[in-house]
Amino acid sequence: MATREKLVEVKNLKKYFNMGKGQMLKAVDDVSFDIYKGETLGLVGESGCGKSTTGRTIIRLYGATDGSVTFNGEDVHGKKNKAKLKEFNRKMQMIFQDPYASLNPRMTVKDIIAEGIDIHGLAKTKEERLQRVHELLETVGLNKEHANRYPHEFSGGQRQRIGIARALAVDPDFIIADEPISALDVSIQAQVVNLLQKLQRERGLTYLFIAHDLSMVKHISDRVGVMYLGNLVELTESDTLYNEPLHPYTQALLSAIPVPDPELERSRERIILEGDVPSPVSPPSGCRFRTRCPHAMDVCAKVAPKWQEAREGHYVACHLYDEELKEN
Amino acid sequence: MSKRENYVNDELFQPAQIDSHKSEKIAGPGLSFWQDAWIRLRKNKSAIVGCIILLVLTILAVFGPYMNEYSFSEQKLTRANLPAKVPVIEKLGIMDGTDDMGNDMYEMKGLEEGTYFWFGTDGLGRDLWTRVWQGTRISLYIALLAAAIDMVIGVAYGGISAYYGGRVDNVLQRIVEILVGIPNLVVVILMILVLDPGIISITVALTITGWIGMSRIVRGQILKLKGQEFVLASRTLGSSDNKIITKHLIPNVMGVIIINTMFTIPAAIFFEAFLSFIGLGLQPPIASLGTLIEEGYRNMQIFPHMMIYPSIIISLIMIAFNVVADGLRDALDPKMRE
Amino acid sequence: MEHILEVKNLHVSFDTFAGEVQAVRGVDIKLNKGETLAIVGESGSGKSVTSKSIMRLIPNPPGRITEGQILFQGKDLAKYSERQMQQVRGSEISMIFQDPMTSLNPTMTVGKQIMEGLRIHQKMSKSQATARAIELLKLVGIPNAEARLKQYPHQFSGGMRQRVVIAIALACNPKILIADEPTTALDVTIQAQILELMKDLQDKTGTAIILITHDLGVVANAAQRVAVMYGGQIVETGTVDEIFYKPKHPYTWGLLASMPKLGASDTDLIAIPGSPPDLSDPPKGCPFAARCPHAMKVCVDHMPDHTEVSGSHKAACWLLDERAPKVEKPVEASVGGAR
Known part of the structure; x- marks a missing residue:
C-alpha cells in the first residue's frame, strides 16, 4: 500500500463560504486524504456534507480557505503562469452531475467535445479535430452521426456520455466525477459506471468518485471516504468499509440503504438515526455527529475526535476508537 | 390463445437480430435553437402579421414623404384644414374631401380639380400624409435607438456586473439604484434646461435611463448561468473569460435579450410620443406622431381627420411590436421546449 | 380479495x-x-x-x-x-x-x-x-x-x-x-x-x-406487490418475492442485474443497452424488444399478452409462450444469491 504512488494529496483542506452577517458556512472543514495513481477513491455523504465542494476545490473551481492540494507533486492552489495552468487543466478533469445543465444547449455535440481540443491546440487541422471527435464519440459508445446534433436531442445517459467524452478529449490523468449517475435511471447508471470502469482499465485513469449512493460507490471504488457535515469521518478499502464499518455514522448509513432483496429487508435490523443533519453554518461543538449518534459520550461534545489510523489503512474520526481516551 | 395463433406462427419464434444501438438513433433533422425558434415563430400567425405591418410601415416611413409633391413644412393657408381625399376611394363615399355636412371642402377652398391630400392638411395647410410618415420616421428612429441602447449599454452593464461579481457588482448596482430613483420625466426636464427640447434631449434622456431594465435582466440571467455546470466544465478545461462570455454566456442570454428589447421598443416609442404631446418633445415644424396627435386633438371635434391618421399609425406600430415580441417570446422561451 | x-x-x-x-x-x-x-x-x-x-x-x-x-x-x-x-x-x-x-x-x-x-x-x-x-x-x-x-x-x-x-x-x-x-x-x-x-x-x-x-x-x-412499468405499459406484476426471486420478464432481469449488490463481490454490472422507447412514436410490438437480449421476430411486431405464471404473477413476454425457446433468468441476476 505505502509503496503506491500518490497522485493527489489533500492536506487539512478547508473551504468556508461567507454567508454575510459574520456567518461562515464551513462546507469543508479540515479534510485530509490521498489518492493513489490508478485507483478510484469514492466519497459519499448526504446532501450538504461538503463532498461536491471538496471535489470542486481540488480542481480549483473554488479557492481553498486553508490547507493544500498537491497534484503530481505540485501545489494546485499556488500561483501559476498561463502555460502551467493550462497543463494542469489538461491533466485534471471533471464530470458533472446534471446531464441537462452540463452541456451548453446552443452548441453542437462536436463543438462541445472539441472545446478542450481547441483550447489546448490539440488538433492542427479541421479534419484532425473532427477525427478526434469521432474517435471520442466511439469511445463513449455513441456514433459519428451524433456529432452535429444539439444536446436537447439526447437522453440523460447519452448526455452524460458526451460529458465524459469532453473530459477525455484533453487526455487527463485524473478525473473528478461529481455525482455522475445520480440523475440517471438505474439501467442507464450501469451503462455509465461500466463505461467509466472500462476507460479506467484502458487508460490508467485515476478517479475521485463523488456520490450519495453508497452501494454504487462501493461497487466502483477501491477505497471509500465517508463525509458528514464538512468532515471526513471514515476512510478505508471499500470491502472493509462494508464489512466492518467503525464510525457509527457509517454503520447507520449502511443499515439505512434499502437492498433490493425482500427477504433480507424483512429480517434486517435497522439503525434508524434520529433527527436531521444540523446546519453547516452552526455545526455542533466537538464531534459533529454527536447530536444523532447512538453512542454519544460526554467527551464528544467537548473535543473534536482526531483523524487517525485505527487499523492498518483504516482511518476514522471517532472517540470510540481513541486509544488515549480508553486508557484514561 | 386461439386468437393469437391466427397471426403468430412458429417461425416467428426465431431469435431476431436487433441492434440495440438502433434504439439510440435519433429521428428527424438536427435543429439548432435558432432554427427551431424560427419554425415556431413561423407558425405564429399574429407574429407574422405583426412583422408584415412593421415592414409596410417602415417602407412607407422611408418612401412616403416622397410619394407626393408636398413637403412636410410647406404652409399655405388657402388649403388649410382640408379633409382626406384619395383617388378611386373617393368614389366609395369615404375619403372624398367632404366634411361631415357633405360639403366638398376642396371645391369650397377653390382648389383645382385633381388636387389630392391623401390624409388631408393641418391648420397651416401642410400635407398630413407627408407629415405622418415624417413622424413615423421619428418613432422608428426612437425604436432603433432604444434597441441599440438596450443591446449595447444594458447588456454590457448587466453582463459585467454579474460576471465579475463581488465588488464590481456592488458598485455598479448602487449606481443603477440611484438612476432608477430619478423619474424619466425629471431627467428630460433637466435636459431641456441644458439643451433645447428636441430629438437630442430625448436621445440623451433615453440613453441615461433606458437600459436599466435590460441590465437587470441580463445580470440575473448571467448570475444564473455562470454557476451552471457547462460553464464550470469550460473553466476546468482552461477557457479564458473572453471565451466563456462569447461562447457560453452570450448565446444563452440572446433569446432573453431579444425578447426584452422587443418589449422596450414600444415603451420608448410611447415615451417620445407622450413627451411631444405634452410639449416637451419635438418642436415645430418637425413632426412626430406625438405632436401630430396633439395638434389634431385640439381640433378633434371640427377636423377629426387630423387626429385619426397619426393615432391609427402609432397604434399599429405599438400593437405590431407587442405582437411580434409576444411571438418571439413564445418562440424563444426554453420553457416551451419539451 | x-x-x-x-x-x-x-x-x-x-x-x-x-x-x-x-x-x-x-x-x-x-x-x-x-x-x-x-x-x-x-x-x-x-x-x-x-x-x-x-x-x-x-x-x-x-x-x-x-x-x-x-x-x-x-x-x-x-x-x-x-x-x-x-x-x-x-x-x-x-x-x-x-x-x-x-x-x-x-x-x-x-x-x-x-x-x-x-x-x-x-x-x-x-x-x-x-x-x-x-x-x-x-x-x-x-x-x-x-x-x-x-x-x-x-x-x-x-x-x-x-x-x-x-x-x-x-x-x-x-x-x-x-x-x-x-x-x-x-x-x-x-x-x-x-x-x-x-x-x-x-x-x-x-x-x-x-x-x-x-x-x-x-x-x-x-x-407487498409490485408492478413493473416500461414504455407506458405494465410488463410484469407479482408479489415482491415473485418479482425479486422469480422474475419472468427480461426487463425485470435487466433492472435487477444493473443494481450493484452491497454484499456481493465486484463483478461488472450488467447494463441494459440502449435507451427507452420514444413514446411519441411507440414501437408496434413489445416496447422492450429493441433492448432485449432474447428478442425474437415475433416481439418486434406483436404485442405479447399478459401470461399468468401463478395466481398472483403475470408477465407480458413472448418467452412465456410454449413455442418460444426456453430462456432462464441469467445467473448473474440472481439477487442476494451471493450472500
Whole structure:
C-alpha cells in the first residue's frame, strides 16, 4: 500500500463560504486524504456534507480557505503562469452531475467535445479535430452521426456520455466525477459506471468518485471516504468499509440503504438515526455527529475526535476508537 | 390463445437480430435553437402579421414623404384644414374631401380639380400624409435607438456586473439604484434646461435611463448561468473569460435579450410620443406622431381627420411590436421546449 | 380479495409540439384493501402519469385520458366531473409528492394546512380540527406538536416537512394513499425514517398505498406487490418475492442485474443497452424488444399478452409462450444469491 504512488494529496483542506452577517458556512472543514495513481477513491455523504465542494476545490473551481492540494507533486492552489495552468487543466478533469445543465444547449455535440481540443491546440487541422471527435464519440459508445446534433436531442445517459467524452478529449490523468449517475435511471447508471470502469482499465485513469449512493460507490471504488457535515469521518478499502464499518455514522448509513432483496429487508435490523443533519453554518461543538449518534459520550461534545489510523489503512474520526481516551 | 395463433406462427419464434444501438438513433433533422425558434415563430400567425405591418410601415416611413409633391413644412393657408381625399376611394363615399355636412371642402377652398391630400392638411395647410410618415420616421428612429441602447449599454452593464461579481457588482448596482430613483420625466426636464427640447434631449434622456431594465435582466440571467455546470466544465478545461462570455454566456442570454428589447421598443416609442404631446418633445415644424396627435386633438371635434391618421399609425406600430415580441417570446422561451 | 381500486386498460396521451405522446398505453392495476403496491419503472415509463391519472391530476390540455376506466369502489373516476373529483381528492384518495419543499404552501402555517382538508371534507369545527391536527402530528412522529402547529414550513427540515405532508394526506383517513417518489428527494438516513413511518402508519390505519418509485431497494423494503412499468405499459406484476426471486420478464432481469449488490463481490454490472422507447412514436410490438437480449421476430411486431405464471404473477413476454425457446433468468441476476 505505502509503496503506491500518490497522485493527489489533500492536506487539512478547508473551504468556508461567507454567508454575510459574520456567518461562515464551513462546507469543508479540515479534510485530509490521498489518492493513489490508478485507483478510484469514492466519497459519499448526504446532501450538504461538503463532498461536491471538496471535489470542486481540488480542481480549483473554488479557492481553498486553508490547507493544500498537491497534484503530481505540485501545489494546485499556488500561483501559476498561463502555460502551467493550462497543463494542469489538461491533466485534471471533471464530470458533472446534471446531464441537462452540463452541456451548453446552443452548441453542437462536436463543438462541445472539441472545446478542450481547441483550447489546448490539440488538433492542427479541421479534419484532425473532427477525427478526434469521432474517435471520442466511439469511445463513449455513441456514433459519428451524433456529432452535429444539439444536446436537447439526447437522453440523460447519452448526455452524460458526451460529458465524459469532453473530459477525455484533453487526455487527463485524473478525473473528478461529481455525482455522475445520480440523475440517471438505474439501467442507464450501469451503462455509465461500466463505461467509466472500462476507460479506467484502458487508460490508467485515476478517479475521485463523488456520490450519495453508497452501494454504487462501493461497487466502483477501491477505497471509500465517508463525509458528514464538512468532515471526513471514515476512510478505508471499500470491502472493509462494508464489512466492518467503525464510525457509527457509517454503520447507520449502511443499515439505512434499502437492498433490493425482500427477504433480507424483512429480517434486517435497522439503525434508524434520529433527527436531521444540523446546519453547516452552526455545526455542533466537538464531534459533529454527536447530536444523532447512538453512542454519544460526554467527551464528544467537548473535543473534536482526531483523524487517525485505527487499523492498518483504516482511518476514522471517532472517540470510540481513541486509544488515549480508553486508557484514561 | 386461439386468437393469437391466427397471426403468430412458429417461425416467428426465431431469435431476431436487433441492434440495440438502433434504439439510440435519433429521428428527424438536427435543429439548432435558432432554427427551431424560427419554425415556431413561423407558425405564429399574429407574429407574422405583426412583422408584415412593421415592414409596410417602415417602407412607407422611408418612401412616403416622397410619394407626393408636398413637403412636410410647406404652409399655405388657402388649403388649410382640408379633409382626406384619395383617388378611386373617393368614389366609395369615404375619403372624398367632404366634411361631415357633405360639403366638398376642396371645391369650397377653390382648389383645382385633381388636387389630392391623401390624409388631408393641418391648420397651416401642410400635407398630413407627408407629415405622418415624417413622424413615423421619428418613432422608428426612437425604436432603433432604444434597441441599440438596450443591446449595447444594458447588456454590457448587466453582463459585467454579474460576471465579475463581488465588488464590481456592488458598485455598479448602487449606481443603477440611484438612476432608477430619478423619474424619466425629471431627467428630460433637466435636459431641456441644458439643451433645447428636441430629438437630442430625448436621445440623451433615453440613453441615461433606458437600459436599466435590460441590465437587470441580463445580470440575473448571467448570475444564473455562470454557476451552471457547462460553464464550470469550460473553466476546468482552461477557457479564458473572453471565451466563456462569447461562447457560453452570450448565446444563452440572446433569446432573453431579444425578447426584452422587443418589449422596450414600444415603451420608448410611447415615451417620445407622450413627451411631444405634452410639449416637451419635438418642436415645430418637425413632426412626430406625438405632436401630430396633439395638434389634431385640439381640433378633434371640427377636423377629426387630423387626429385619426397619426393615432391609427402609432397604434399599429405599438400593437405590431407587442405582437411580434409576444411571438418571439413564445418562440424563444426554453420553457416551451419539451 | 376485495379490490378497492381497479384500473382497466388506461390510456393517457399528451399533445405536444412534436405530436401526440402516448405516455400510458393500456395499464391494468388492481389494488387490494390495506396493501402496498409498488409501481416501479424508469423515468418516462408512465408510472407517475398513471398515478396522477387516478387522481385526475393530469393537466388538460395537453394531457387527456383517451381510454379506460378507473374504478374506485365500483365507481368510474374517469367519468367524474372536476367537482365530484374534489370530493374524492384528499378525503378518499390522497397523494404525496416527491418534493416536500414545493408541496407545502410557504405562506400558511402547518396547522392551517393540515386543518384545511378536515374542515372542508369532514366539516369539523375549529377546535375539533385543531385537536385532530395535533393528533396527526404526533402520529407522524413530530415532537412538540402543539407548538409546531403554529409554525411555517420553512421552520421544518426536509424530513420533517415530508412528515407534515404525510400528516396532511392522512388527515381525512383516506382509503388510498398514492405516494409518488416520496423519498427520492431525501437523504438515505431520512429515507429510512420515512419508510419506517409509512409502514407503521399503514399498520395503524389500514390505508392502501400505491408507491411510485424507481428504487428497487425501496420496493423490497416497503411493498407487498409490485408492478413493473416500461414504455407506458405494465410488463410484469407479482408479489415482491415473485418479482425479486422469480422474475419472468427480461426487463425485470435487466433492472435487477444493473443494481450493484452491497454484499456481493465486484463483478461488472450488467447494463441494459440502449435507451427507452420514444413514446411519441411507440414501437408496434413489445416496447422492450429493441433492448432485449432474447428478442425474437415475433416481439418486434406483436404485442405479447399478459401470461399468468401463478395466481398472483403475470408477465407480458413472448418467452412465456410454449413455442418460444426456453430462456432462464441469467445467473448473474440472481439477487442476494451471493450472500
